[in-house]
Amino acid sequence: MKIAMLQMQVIAGDIEGNTNKGLTLVNEAAAKADVIILPEIWTTGYALKNVAQTAETIDGPLITRLTGIARNNNVNIIAGSVPLRLNSRIYNSAVIIDRQGNRITSYEKVHLFSMYGEERFFSQGSKLGLLSLDKVAVGVGICYDLRFPELFRSLALQGAQAVFVPAEWPAARGHHWRTLVQARAIENHMYICAVNCVGEHKGSPFYGHSLLVDPEGVIVAEGGDHETIIYGELDPARVAEARKGMLSFADRRPDIYAD
Template sequence: MKLALVQMEIKERNCAGNTKHGLTLLEEAARQSDLVILPEIWTTGYSLGHLKEEAVSLDSPLVETLRGIAVKYQCSLLPGSLPVLKNGLVYNMIPAINKEGKIVHQYGKAHLFGMFEEEKFFAPGDAFDVFDLDGVCCGSTICYDLRFPEFYRYLALQGAQLIVCPAEWPSRRGDGFDLLSRARAFENHVYVAAVNCVGTFKGDPFYGHSRVVDPMNNILAEGGSSEEIIYAEIDLERVAKVRRTLNALTDVRFTIQKPGENK
């Protein structure tokens, strides 16, 4: 499977411009890949106070456009995350769209970033299951989720071969993005596609450096600090081979408890 990671520049308070630009980049990527992934809330950026007015539904014109692109280019999409209005609540959500244009999975960001008080603007998601895209067992996570190893382990134990992580990760914490994306791939014997953005938010630059990491901690492809599309091929036999020879997933002890809980 050939992946395309769209590392786009996201501009503050420019939903229409971001959307138009993102769709242009997405179409370019879809022409020459099997799966395209975009960053976190790429339409709106991190202007959280305006999310509800700019949120979309899963039957909105934007999502219909995404579904049409998938069919046109016969390319699956994990089109970053979008602010999705559902049952009166806004979720930071990734809709998984297969090449037939069907939404086969919806993941709302589970771990909301307390530093930015995301819980005031988003409802937490609870869809922690894996899903199939063109024969690849996938799992979705978003940005801050990368800091929670148990979530990645849970997806891996369900059979995930590829876990994606759209993000808006700042440069000042870029070392964490580097370390955690590689650790999550290595400890779970999965491919991790971490798709960041570039640009700034309130003068604070985003890190970029989107990358695909293989199950043995090798970076297959990585972006820089500018807007670009990063391409990488993943081989599912690589996952199977690693799990046949060194499989921490079968050796994990779930009986270990928090200190004090076993007294």
């Protein structure tokens, strides 16, 4: 499974510019990848004060354009995350589209980043993002979710072989980024594909360094601090090998763990 990580520059509030750039990158990657992943809230950035007016809808023009690209190019798309209106609420949502242009599901961010006041703009998700792409069991998390190992362990216990994580991760905590991505991969014997943006928000730069990490914690592919498309290969057989070689799932003691 060939992965394309779209590490794009996101400019807060420039919805038209961000959207056009993101779609251009999606079209560029579509001929070379099986799965394309965009960053977190790549259309709006963290300019959220008008999110009630600018939120996308599941059948709106952006998602419709993405489903068309997926169908016309026979490619799966994890549409990063966008502010999405669902049942009169607005969520930080990742919409997943298959090769036929079907919207398989969406994942609504479970852990809202209180440090940036996300709870003022978004409702909290209440379900795991677990699905199948090309017969591979995959999960979805969004940015801050990386700090909650319980989420990734729950996905792994339900069969996920890889988890895709769109993000807007700052350079100020860049040293956490790679460590957390590798830790989630190692402890769950799965691939983690974490796609960050570049640029800045209110003078604070984003970290970039989107990366694909294998089930042993080895970095398969990693970007730098500039806008680019990073390609990497994901081999589900490596997950089975890692889980056979290290029996930590079988050795768990859920009977003594706290809730």
